[in-house]
Structure formats: structure tokens, C-alpha cells
Amino acid sequence: MQNVAGKVAFITGGASGIGLGIAKAFAKAGMKVVIADLRQDALDEAMTFFQEKKLPVHPVKLDVTDRQAYAQAADEAEKVFGKVHVLVNNAGVAMPGSIEKTTFKDWDFGVNVNLMGVVNGILTFLPRMLAHGEESHIVTTSSMSGLSVVDGNVIYNATKAALITMTETMAADLKNTNVGVSVFCPGPVSSNLGYTSQIVRSEHLKNEEQGQIPPRKTSSAHEAFMSPEEVGLRVLRGIKRKDLYILTHPEFKTGLKARFDAILRAFPDEPINEKRVAVIKNIGTLLYNPIYEMQTTPGEPDWETE
Amino acid sequence: MEKLEGKTAFITGAASGIGLGIAKACARHGMKVVLTDARRDALEKALTYFQKKNYPAHAIVLDVTDREAYVRAADEAEEVFGKIHVLVNNAGVAAGGGPVYEATFKDWEFIIGVNCLGVVNGINIIVPRILQHGEGGHVVSTSSTAGIFAVTGTGLYNATKYFVAGLMETLACDLEGTGVGASVFCPGPVASNLGISSQAVRPEHLKNENAPHPQPPRDVRPGTMDWSKYFMTPEEVGERVVRGIKRNDLFIWTHPEFKAGIKARNDALLRAIPDEPINEERAKILKNFGTLTYNPIYEKQTTPGPLVWKPEAEEDALKK
Numbered sequence: 001m002q003n004v005a006g007k008v009a010f011i012t013g014g015a016s017g018i019g020l021g022i023a024k025a026f027a028k029a030g031m032k033v034v035i036a037d038l039r040q041d042a043l044d045e046a047m048t049f050f051q052e053k054k055l056p057v058h059p060v061k062l063d064v065t066d067r068q069a070y071a072q073a074a075d076e077a078e079k080v081f082g083k084v085h086v087l088v089n090n091a092g093v094a095m096p097g098s099i100e101k102t103t104f105k106d107w108d109f110g111v112n113v114n115l116m117g118v119v120n121g122i123l124t125f126l127p128r129m130l131a132h133g134e135e136s137h138i139v140t141t142s143s144m145s146g147l148s149v150v151d152g153n154v155i156y157n158a159t160k161a162a163l164i165t166m167t168e169t170m171a172a173d174l175k176n177t178n179v180g181v182s183v184f185c186p187g188p189v190s191s192n193l194g195y196t197s198q199i200v201r202s203e204h205l206k207n208e209e210q211g212q213i214p215p216r217k218t219s220s221a222h223e224a225f226m227s228p229e230e231v232g233l234r235v236l237r238g239i240k241r242k243d244l245y246i247l248t249h250p251e252f253k254t255g256l257k258a259r260f261d262a263i264l265r266a267f268p269d270e271p272i273n274e275k276r277v278a279v280i281k282n283i284g285t286l287l288y289n290p291i292y293e294m295q296t297t298p299g300e301p302d303w304e305t306e
Numbered sequence: 307m308e309k310l311e312g313k314t315a316f317i318t319g320a321a322s323g324i325g326l327g328i329a330k331a332c333a334r335h336g337m338k339v340v341l342t343d344a345r346r347d348a349l350e351k352a353l354t355y356f357q358k359k360n361y362p363a364h365a366i367v368l369d370v371t372d373r374e375a376y377v378r379a380a381d382e383a384e385e386v387f388g389k390i391h392v393l394v395n396n397a398g399v400a401a402g403g404g405p406v407y408e409a410t411f412k413d414w415e416f417i418i419g420v421n422c423l424g425v426v427n428g429i430n431i432i433v434p435r436i437l438q439h440g441e442g443g444h445v446v447s448t449s450s451t452a453g454i455f456a457v458t459g460t461g462l463y464n465a466t467k468y469f470v471a472g473l474m475e476t477l478a479c480d481l482e483g484t485g486v487g488a489s490v491f492c493p494g495p496v497a498s499n500l501g502i503s504s505q506a507v508r509p510e511h512l513k514n515e516n517a518p519h520p521q522p523p524r525d526v527r528p529g530t531m532d533w534s535k536y537f538m539t540p541e542e543v544g545e546r547v548v549r550g551i552k553r554n555d556l557f558i559w560t561h562p563e564f565k566a567g568i569k570a571r572n573d574a575l576l577r578a579i580p581d582e583p584i585n586e587e588r589a590k591i592l593k594n595f596g597t598l599t600y601n602p603i604y605e606k607q608t609t610p611g612p613l614v615w616k617p618e619a620e621e622d623a624l625k626k
Contacts, residue, residue: 099430157475158472162469188598246578266557268611288567
């Protein structure tokens with residue numbers, strides 16, 4: 001989608017962190033932006049920024065796990081700004097803990113928001129995009145840990161991995177339509193995911209022994225993390241380039257390669273059964289999916305940071 | 307896990323297809339086998355095989371999405387065979403074929419319930435028991451080649467199978483040093499009946515309103531060639547899973563011909579990394595964040611050779 005000015009974007013988890021960074025990048029590029037978030041106070045805080053800058057942004061209070069509310073939010077977005085062209089499925093939660101410490105409530109919470117919340121966004125907005133027929137794009141926020149796992153984050157890793165293939169399959173499903181898709185896999189960003197995840201957790205999914213809510217901005221290492229504003233610009237570039245994968249941190253390349261090498265080493269070293277291959281080859285994209293060929297390499301940042 | 311003899315395996319979706327193939331292979335390698343499945347009739351049919359062979363096997367009707375029933379099934383397995391050593395999260399379904407956006411919310415709920423949360427239930431209920439008895443063990447979860455690179459038209463299935471891969475890779479890290487291994491099993495096409503069994507276990511409240519009537523099982527769909535005879539047999543993939551458990555493979559593959567397709571995806575991902583100078587200061591800090599930028603768990607994977615095994619029919623023929 002080369003020309004984004006005047007287009008309408010709907011961003012979930014848009015009131016803070018990465019979602020807000022994306023909203024800022026979009027608004028500055030001339031887009032009309034709906035920021036959806038569960039936290040009214042965070043929406044209000046974000047809106048003071050946009051109002052000061054006189055940018056066309058509209059806030060909607062939305063729990064992405066509530067399908068009826070999601071449809072209403074989509075109606076509201078269309079009423080305020082007209083057709084929606086860009087959906088950013090960014091709302092997500094984290095609940096660190098290695099496997100033996102996770103509870104069923106942790107899993108239900110993580111799967112509902114990180115996975116079903118994205119499904120809800122896609123099934124709500126995609127039919128509307130296909131109906132209006134104008135060029136559109138769907139970006140879903142996954143993570144580097146959806147590609148190469150980080151210890152002690154099993155729920156987060158598993159849900160983020162699911163989002164990657166969902167996007168890859170959609171890229172193939174939608175290749176003859178006017179809707180593009182990207183999966184956004186950022187490395188560490190200076191945001192407050194641990195804090196917001198606790199705030200939005202509904203009562204019935206809280207563990208009986210609730211840990212303390214982590215304070216905002218705990219680590220001094222945050223200063224070295226990428227800013228939400230920068231990753232927002234990277235998402236914008238990814239939409240313009242129609243990248244299948246939008247990646248942010250080149251220093252993750254070695255770790256990613258280590259995983260790929262492990263996967264390829266695990267193939268049994270045995271002769272290929274040619275007869276079987278001749279058959280499997282003809283089953284759609286089972287053996288080889290050309291959708292991956294479209295990905296090219298983006299260069300250095302081509303923007304000025306403020 | 308080198309020695310399997312006398313150990314107990316708990317296998318979900320074990321009444322047919324891949325699960326049954328794994329159960330047979332485990333039994334052939336001297337294990338006691340608990341077969342669980344949501345389909346009672348299929349379980350009873352499967353059990354006759356083990357009885358005929360005098361293999362120690364016990365069948366439990368289990369819907370993997372029912373957490374209370376799962377706990378009872380684990381208790382029952384322990385009552386019958388003692389400690390559980392190997393958990394095979396194999397139960398899985400297909401749903402919502404076709405473009406991702408045409409699938410219904412019911413399709414999503416059904417497939418996530420079984421393929422994702424069913425595996426979570428197995429891990430959260432049985433792994434603590436394995437850790438507690440301290441004799442070591444292994445967890446295998448059935449993903450798919452479609453859990454590592456996407457197949458067009460099966461988006462929901464792909465998403466749940468990627469979930470399983472991400473989950474098992476992290477589980478392998480979490481279990482390091484405990485004597486319990488973890489593998490993600492990624493089979494290519496196997497001669498099974500996933501379409502039919504998926505319809506059979508789908509609960510009423512998650513059925514689509516205008517769903518077509520389930521087709522009666524047939525050997526060959528009209529107008530198509532019978533691909534299944536070229537597919538790998540459940541017995542062979544079962545043997546491959548057992549080998550993977552013994553080798554403690556992180557990834558268990560079956561079909562070497564998928565290598566090029568996976569490479570294509572890997573290359574796409576590496577090409578997508580921005581070609582820009584590394585921010586050395588940031589990289590230095592990130593390096594100290596545990597396994598964030600590099601996870602050594604991947605280094606342990608080595609390459610298995612050709613599978614050495616004899617199909618049962620050949621073995622029986624030799625005996626005669």
C-alpha cells in the first residue's frame with residue numbers, strides 16, 4: 001500500500017506502547033486513526049497527545065475478546081472516519097513463567113487475547129475490507145519470540161507463533177484480492193506489557209495467588225530498547241513495502257538461524273522416496289509454498305526520528 | 307530417553323491414525339500403553355489389536371478439552387500401570403478448511419480447544435506427575451510440517467500447529483536438566499482419517515449451522531486418485547516417534563522431501579531482517595537477557611539416519 005495518506009486505520013491496544021507508536025506513525029503520515037484499547041485512562045492520556053498535535057484520531061474502548069463489542073467498534077470507526085483500510089491486531093498480553101508454573105487461567109487469558117482477539121479482528125474487519133474493495137492491509141503484532149523461543153515465556157511464545165502462520169496462510173488466501181497482510185515480529189521495545197497485561201486481566205481469569213503488579217518501566221535496560229515511535233515507523237514502512245514479515249532488530253539473525261539449522265538438521269538423512277514425492281508435489285502448496293518468495297530485504301531506516 | 311522397556315506411555319487420540327501407530331510402536335518397544343480417545347467405538351476396535359498381541363494396553367475414553375476428565379484419566383492410568391513416563395499429545399482435529407477469513411468463530415473455537423488447549427491440558431496435568439516421580443520421561447506433541455511452514459487453505463490448522471511447535475520448543479527449555487525431554491513431532495502426509503475423525507468428535511454447540519452432512523468413509527473420493535497409498539503409514543511414523551524419543555530429538559521429522567519448502571520459509575524470514583548496521587550498544591545489552599537473542603536449545607539437535615525397521619506384516623511373514 002504505497003499511498004497511505006487519507007486512509008483509515010484501526011489499531012487495537014492502541015493507547016500505549018507499540019500500539020501507540022504505530023498510531024503516531026500512521027497519524028503523522030496523514031492517516032485517520034482509530035485507537036482501540038480496554039483502558040479508558042490510557043486512551044484519554046493518548047488522546048491528549050493527538051489533540052495537541054491536531055491529528056485525526058478517535059478513541060474506542062474495546063475488549064478484543066468481546067465479539068459483539070468488536071462489531072460495534074467497527075461500526076463506530078466507519079461512522080467517524082468512513083471505510084477502514086488498515087487493521088492492526090496489536091492488543092496482546094504476556095504472562096511470564098516456565099511451564100510448570102503456568103495455570104489454566106494463565107493459558108485461557110493468553111489464548112483469548114493473543115490468539116482469539118486477533119481472530120476476532122480479522123473476522124470482523126476483513127469482510128468489510130473485501131466488500132469496499134479499496135486497497136487494504138492487515139498487520140498483526142507477533143514477536144521475535146514467535147520465531148525463536150525465549151525460555152520461561154511458554155504461553156507468549158506459543159500464541160505468537162500461531163499468529164505468524166495465520167498471517168502466512170492469509171497472505172496466500174488473499175493473494176488475488178486487494179488486501180495485503182504482514183506479521184510484525186519486534187524485538188524488545190520500551191513498553192509496559194507486564195503492567196498492562198495485569199491491568200486488563202479479567203477477574204475470573206486471575207490466579208488465586210496474584211503476584212504483585214509490576215511497576216511501570218522497571219528496567220534501566222529499557223533505555224536501550226527500541227522506542228515505540230521507531231517500531232511504529234517500521235510497521236508503516238512494512239505496510240508500504242507489503243512485507244510478509246516486518247522485523248526490527250538485525251541482532252536476532254544469528255539466533256533465528258540457529259533455530260532454522262536445528263530444524264533442517266532434524267530431517268532424517270535418508271534417500272528420498274521419489275514415487276511419494278511425485279504425488280505430494282501435486283497437492284497444492286503442501287511441499288513448497290511460493291508465498292515465501294515475495295519477501296525482499298528492507299534497507300536502513302529511511303526516516304528521521306524526532 | 308534411552309530405555310523404554312517397562313515404561314508407561316499415555317497417548318491421546320490413540321484409537322486410530324497416527325496416535326494408534328505411535329501406540330503400536332511404543333508397545334512393540336516394550337512399553338505399557340494407555341490409549342485415550344474421545345471415540346469409544348474406535349478405542350474398543352483399537353484395543354483388540356493389543357489384546358491379540360498380548361501387549362499391556364489400557365483404553366480410556368477422554369475428551370482432551372475436559373480438564374476434570376483429564377485429571378481422572380491420569381489417575382486411572384497411574385492406578386493401572388503405575389507411573390506415567392511418556393506423554394504423547396497427539397489428539398488433534400482439522401476444521402475450517404479454505405481461506406482463513408471464511409472460517410467461522412465456531413471453527414476457531416473447536417480447533418483451538420482441541421489442538422492448542424488440549425495439548426496444554428496434557429502438559430499441565432501430566433508433566434508435574436512425571437517430574438514428581440523422578441524416573442525421567444518424555445513429552446511428544448504432534449504438530450505437522452504445517453506447523454513449521456504454511457500450507458495454503460488450512461490456515462486454522464497451521465496456526466494451531468505453530469502454537470504446538472512454539473510451546474514444545476519452550477517446554478524443552480523449561481525441562482532442561484530435569485531428566486524429562488520434549489519433542490515436537492512434524493509429520494508429512496500420513497494415511498489417516500483426520501477429516502472423518504474431526505467430524506466425529508466435534509461437539510454440537512461448535513458445529514456450523516449449514517455444515518454439510520458428514521460423508522460416509524470411503525477408500526477413494528470420487529474423481530480423485532487414491533493418494534493415501536503413497537502416504538506414510540501410521541506404523542512407520544510411530545516408529546519414527548519412538549526413535550525421536552530415544553534420541554531426545556527436539557524436532558521429529560518424517561519426510562526428507564519437505565526440506566526445500568522449509569528452507570524457502572527460513573530464507574524469507576532472514577531476507578526480511580533489515581539490512582542495517584547493528585546497534586552494538588543495544589545488542590550488548592540484549593545479549594544478557596537470557597535466551598532472548600539466541601537460544602542454545604537449538605544446538606542440541608543432530609541428524610538422524612535412515613529409519614531401520616520392519617513393518618509388522620514383513621515381521622510376521624518372517625516368523626512363519
